[in-house]
Amino acid sequence: xxxxxxxxxxxxxxxxxxxxIIDDSHRHAGHAGARDGGGHYRLFxxxxxxxxxxxxxRHRLVYDAAGDLMKRQIHALxxxxxAPDEI
Numbered sequence: 001x002x003x004x005x006x007x008x009x010x011x012x013x014x015x016x017x018x019x020x021i022i023d024d025s026h027r028h029a030g031h032a033g034a035r036d037g038g039g040h041y042r043l044f045x046x047x048x049x050x051x052x053x054x055x056x057x058r059h060r061l062v063y064d065a066a067g068d069l070m071k072r073q074i075h076a077l078x079x080x081x082x083a084p085d086e087i
Contacts (some may be wrong), residue, residue, distance in 0.1 A: 012043070012045075014047045020045075040077075058081035
């Protein structure tokens with residue numbers, strides 16, 4: 001399973017209504033993290049779990065769901081996390 005599929009599977013724990021993941025790794029060729037195998041990704045996620053939470057709390061939920069992917073497979077993750085009533 002590739003990194004995007006694994007991340008999508010792990011984010012399912014947040015019961016998202018929408019998840020869009022874009023691999024931007026090609027834009028960072030030669031970057032230290034890219035050389036070590038870690039990818040650069042953009043995430044747009046909509047979930048009720050984010051309602052009433054600040055940005056840092058939302059990001060923490062995403063990082064917790066991603067787990068060990070953040071140690072090797074993902075070098076950088078740009079997160080846009082919204083509650084359903086914010087879209």
